[in-house]
Amino acid sequence: MVTMKEIAQQTGVSVSTVSLVMNGRDGGRVKPDIAAKVRKVAQILGYQVNPMARSLRTNHTRMLGFISEEVATTPYAGGIIKGAQDAASRLGYMMISVSTDGDADEDEEIAALKRYGVDGFYYAKMSNRVTRVPRSLMDMPLVLVDATDPEGRFPSIEPDEFRIAYDATTRLIEAGCERIAYVGCSENMIAQDGRLAGYHAALEESGAGYSERLVANVLNNGPALNAVSELFDREQPDGFFCFNDARAWYVYECAARRGLTIGKDISVVGVDNHRVFAETLEPQLTTVELPHYEMGFWATCKLVSIIENRSLDDLELPHTTAPLPPLDAPIPAKIHCALIEKHSVRS
Structure with a gap:
């Protein structure tokens, strides 16, 4: 089992610095290039954080709750979930997804995720729309995906x-x-x-x-x-x-x-x-x-930046079809979608 001491030896920093980085408390305390180096070495060595021990130390479970309507059951919009999961994994979080389609009671699903101690929520819709945010989510870190709060109270992401x-x-x-x-x-x-x-x-x-x-x-x-x-x-x-x-x-x-x-x-x-x-x-x-994948990835980054109160400047972004907007983009953040050339337009 890889220890923080081994990571410290490989990177030439102190164990306390490694601890700050691996517990997501490096913002403003550790230089971004050093934090990125620590994370890269930890990944190469196969370091695994003990989530139960960390949650006891930090009062955070590093779990995110994804509340969706139709998204989870729609094949081509499932990229939202894939993008959100990929970003969560890179940032050391686990995502729990629930669908409120059909007879599922939204408030009951939200209450269940709160009992698990999730640190923050996504609230996603199948198609871009103005939506009412459930009262039970208003006291939590929250990002809307493919949806907008009419009063602009919560960060959101949508196609341009x-x-x-x-x-x-x-x-x-x-x-x-x-x-x-x-x-x-x-x-x-x-x-x-x-x-x-x-x-x-x-x-x-x-x-x-x-x-x-x-x-x-x-x-x-x-x-x-x-x-x-x-x-x-x-x-x-x-x-x-x-x-x-x-x-x-x-x-x-x-x-x-x-x-x-x-x-x-x-x-x-x-x-x-x-x-x-x-x-x-x-x-x-x-x-x-x-940009389903891009919306999911951006939403996780934004949500984690709120939870950890840091910029995530050190995060290595994946190659995506459409460029991701900055995390501090005006609400709603908009993604400039890519035009995919095929053969239906005359040359």
Whole structure:
């Protein structure tokens, strides 16, 4: 079993310094480069902290509670949990995840996690929305994931919905598209508002101009397909920005029925980089990838920084598709999502 004394000998620092670092109490006491060296050596040697002993010394369990609605049961949003777990592991924490879907009582789940002594909570939603924070969480360190507190009382992380649409529409403009349509969502959502605004702004800035006639806000199934089909015949767009990859399917279907080739006659950009559509549509769909992993990773870092009252400047960040915003970003912190080039936009 590796001891703190062995780590101290390998790094040339005192045992007390190693103790501060391994117990997460080095902020303001140990230089960041020294703390990083201690953590790296500890990892190489395979040092394992005794969580029970540490919780008795520090009054912290180093456990985090992840409260989610639908996230845990949705395959492509599960990256949020993966990102949160990866960051927790790097920082020496364990994460307990519970889902409040269906009949699960949210307050009971929160109370159970509090009995375990978790140091802080995530509160995550399936899609970006303004949400009510449960009263039982208001006295705990808390970070909202893919959600925002309407009063801005708690730190939160979400995709930059405006930039998603702005970048996608700009890509279509750069491809030479002159009549760019938006297949949006008819539900009242933060994502819909942000994406419609980004689409509008990109068109106005390019000089192409915005027209409501090129917008079809739909839900799904037959009515959505009919609305996109009518848009095809009425306006004859040569480019489509779609609220998500699922709605891009309607564009592919309508193009096929008219003998038009995606990526040649019609250019299409979606949102999600949803695995099912990414592997099914032909040609493969150029899309903006939602930053599920990045949101989870950032949320853990922010939560731990609150719990430990330190900046985490010494944390080595993973390679991610989208860059992580700084931990002191304004609320809500926004992630600039990456556009994934495939083959549905003409070259």
